[in-house]
Amino acid sequence: VQVLESGGGLVQPGGSLSLSCVTSGFTFGSFALSWVRQAPGERLEWLSHISQGGGSTYYADSVKGRFTVSRDDSKSTLYLHMNDLRPDDTAVYFCAKDSYASGLYGHLEYWGQGNLVTVSS
Amino acid sequence: DIRMTQSPSSLSASVGDRVSITCRASQDITKYVNWYQQKPGEAPRLLVYAAISVQSGVPSRFSGSGYGTDFTLTISDVQPEDFATYSCQQSFSMPITFGQGTRLDIK
Numbered sequence: 001v002q003v004l005e006s007g008g009g010l011v012q013p014g015g016s017l018s019l020s021c022v023t024s025g026f027t028f029g030s031f032a033l034s035w036v037r038q039a040p041g042e043r044l045e046w047l048s049h050i051s052q053g054g055g056s057t058y059y060a061d062s063v064k065g066r067f068t069v070s071r072d073d074s075k076s077t078l079y080l081h082m083n084d085l086r087p088d089d090t091a092v093y094f095c096a097k098d099s100y101a102s103g104l105y106g107h108l109e110y111w112g113q114g115n116l117v118t119v120s121s
Numbered sequence: 122d123i124r125m126t127q128s129p130s131s132l133s134a135s136v137g138d139r140v141s142i143t144c145r146a147s148q149d150i151t152k153y154v155n156w157y158q159q160k161p162g163e164a165p166r167l168l169v170y171a172a173i174s175v176q177s178g179v180p181s182r183f184s185g186s187g188y189g190t191d192f193t194l195t196i197s198d199v200q201p202e203d204f205a206t207y208s209c210q211q212s213f214s215m216p217i218t219f220g221q222g223t224r225l226d227i228k
Binding site for chain 1: 153155157159163166170208210213214215217218221
């Protein structure tokens with residue numbers, strides 16, 4: 001299993017950025033996926049979850065209304081579209097494969113290497 | 122939101138020691154706690170899921186226990202490659218939440 005993120009970088013406050021997560025080695029369309037971030041020196045923070053097929057999505061309150069998760073099963077790719085970025089969104093962003101098709105009770109089996117997003121003027 | 126509180130926040134140990142890290146949930150989460158290991162500059166690695174199940178490929182010196190609100194990750198014979206930060210995570214209810222992490226370093 002491989003999970004490879006891309007799309008991070010420097011963005012000004014109020015700006016937008018999109019992250020991609022290309023995967024291989026498993027049946028992408030059969031599993032849920034999540035985004036998790038980690039600010040410098042802080043704990044891991046779960047951001048978003050998308051179910052198998054994309055029919056269900058969940059967001060942390062800290063990003064609800066600003067971030068949108070989506071998936072393209074034909075490309076085995078997960079996306080995170082981030083709008084209205086703030087300095088406290090500065091973090092390393094990870095995508096992760098869930099153990100189940102959707103919802104709760106699972107665990108994050110495989111993680112990408114992480115992608116740094118810096119929000120600063 | 123369910124709050125996950127780990128103790129201690131940091132821990133010093135010698136190679137060969139047995140160490141335990143605890144995680145307390147702010148409400149009953151039955152068995153739905155997972156444990157991850159993270160080294161600087163790397164992604165988290167799943168060690169234990171559903172409180173007691175060791176992920177494939179993880180050395181048998183790692184084990185998990187607990188149910189309800191109190192959980193423990195134990196390393197029975199600490200090896201040099203085990204010095205890292207360990208985090209618990211609940212998947213019982215949304216939003217999914219993590220503990221603050223426990224740093225294990227060399228004594």
